[in-house]
Amino acid sequence: MLVSHVVPAGAFSPLDSFRNAVRRNQERIVYWSDSTSGITLAGAGEAYSIKVEHNGPDRFAEVEEKWRAIAANSMQSFQPEIPQTGLLLMGGGVFDPLKARSERWEHFANAEFHVPQILLTQTEGKSWLTLNYLLQGKEDFREITQYLMAACEWFLAEPGKPRPIAKNSFSVEAENPDRWLQLVDEVAQRIREGEWKKVVLARELRLHSENSIAVAEVLQRLHEDQPESHIFAFVHQGDCLLGASPECLVRREEDCFYSTCLAGSIRRGKDQPEDQMLGEELLQDPKNQQEHRLVVQMISDKLKKYCEALEIPAAPFLVKLKNIQHLCTPLVGKARPGTSLFHVAADLHPTPALGGFPQQAAMKKIREEEPFDRGWYGGPLGWADARGNGKFIVAIRCGLIRGKEISLFAGCGIVGDSEPLSEYEETMLKLQPMLAALGGN
Numbered sequence: 001m002l003v004s005h006v007v008p009a010g011a012f013s014p015l016d017s018f019r020n021a022v023r024r025n026q027e028r029i030v031y032w033s034d035s036t037s038g039i040t041l042a043g044a045g046e047a048y049s050i051k052v053e054h055n056g057p058d059r060f061a062e063v064e065e066k067w068r069a070i071a072a073n074s075m076q077s078f079q080p081e082i083p084q085t086g087l088l089l090m091g092g093g094v095f096d097p098l099k100a101r102s103e104r105w106e107h108f109a110n111a112e113f114h115v116p117q118i119l120l121t122q123t124e125g126k127s128w129l130t131l132n133y134l135l136q137g138k139e140d141f142r143e144i145t146q147y148l149m150a151a152c153e154w155f156l157a158e159p160g161k162p163r164p165i166a167k168n169s170f171s172v173e174a175e176n177p178d179r180w181l182q183l184v185d186e187v188a189q190r191i192r193e194g195e196w197k198k199v200v201l202a203r204e205l206r207l208h209s210e211n212s213i214a215v216a217e218v219l220q221r222l223h224e225d226q227p228e229s230h231i232f233a234f235v236h237q238g239d240c241l242l243g244a245s246p247e248c249l250v251r252r253e254e255d256c257f258y259s260t261c262l263a264g265s266i267r268r269g270k271d272q273p274e275d276q277m278l279g280e281e282l283l284q285d286p287k288n289q290q291e292h293r294l295v296v297q298m299i300s301d302k303l304k305k306y307c308e309a310l311e312i313p314a315a316p317f318l319v320k321l322k323n324i325q326h327l328c329t330p331l332v333g334k335a336r337p338g339t340s341l342f343h344v345a346a347d348l349h350p351t352p353a354l355g356g357f358p359q360q361a362a363m364k365k366i367r368e369e370e371p372f373d374r375g376w377y378g379g380p381l382g383w384a385d386a387r388g389n390g391k392f393i394v395a396i397r398c399g400l401i402r403g404k405e406i407s408l409f410a411g412c413g414i415v416g417d418s419e420p421l422s423e424y425e426e427t428m429l430k431l432q433p434m435l436a437a438l439g440g441n
């Protein structure tokens, strides 16, 4: 039986708790901050975990089934009306279960979710501490209590002054940009010939850092630079996937589903007039409109199956982040009875913002041509509670940190009018937030 105990806590900071958990080399650590909901949390340890290693198509159905079973067999001491407290499942999955797995991603399973043992949730200046424990029947309650009390102590300890974010030096592993440019050219050509409508091609940028990376400091910098995005870190046995994603795949809140269609990009201007001009250009540009339209079409077609009244805005608006502006169309609909977050997430993934259109043909091309493993980059990442609420974002603008080795990822939606060099520049814009947060330039 999974037992969950929630108590109001003082003014503790999830980032400090995350830092404490990293210092204690906890095998599982999670950090999640969502500016839309105003909730930030850090969790450590695993009271319960669900791991799917096979590459069958029903990985999220399996996760959901196990989650429902354990949630039904759980006991909660007290459940405040605060989302993301108490029983909470956090995790994600790979972009493409059929792609050969690289060693780099060895600690990130096909789909993998955890209920943290200890969780600090902060909202509106207040925080809540959750303790979760899986009772198996023979345990010594005194031992469990001592163990959990000790966990509270180190998790909530004052971590001392954070290290200032030092300028770090990196060496960049040689890439073959010409190969990528050629691939974009070939794909755009074949799109013009009618083979696909869109294929999202990505790059992996590999860095070697001179110093080991202080991941909590990287998160702090992402908070400062990317306040509108979802800021996340998933630490699995010391390896850390972290980033700041602006893209929500699907959110379920009570009886509504929400999704943000995000695709189509341009840089920010040097001053306000230039910025506005670039924004106008993006809104009017047929190539970016096409990139965007395919995403809205696919997501809204799928959501119509799960929603009674889907609201689809007639035109996208601009989302302006520090280094880039995007076309954005938010969707919302009333969930039909019997529909679930996991099911919708599995059906939407990958949208044409990360895969392409038609979905399976585009995935096949990506699988065959990309010379690296995307791992969890581009995959669904998020949380679910025991009441059916939750949110999956798309893991973009992120990187994987393994000691001093870092992999950053960025992709671009290729359509018939794509020009290889400008797509390459777009990947550079998308790599900026992580490069800056790592202390490079």
Ligand SMILES: C=C(O[C@H]1C=CC=C(C(=O)O)[C@@H]1O)C(=O)O
Pocket: 200, 202, 247, 262, 263, 264, 265, 291, 326, 352, 353, 354, 396, 397, 409, 410, 411, 412, 413, 430
């Ligand atoms: C694939 C990525 O971005 C997607 C999301 C927004 C805009 C995109 C674009 O304009 O190409 C991409 O579809 C990435 O950041 O790696």
Ligand SMILES: [Mg+2]
Pocket: 263, 264, 265, 291, 412, 413, 426
């Ligand atoms: Mg684009």
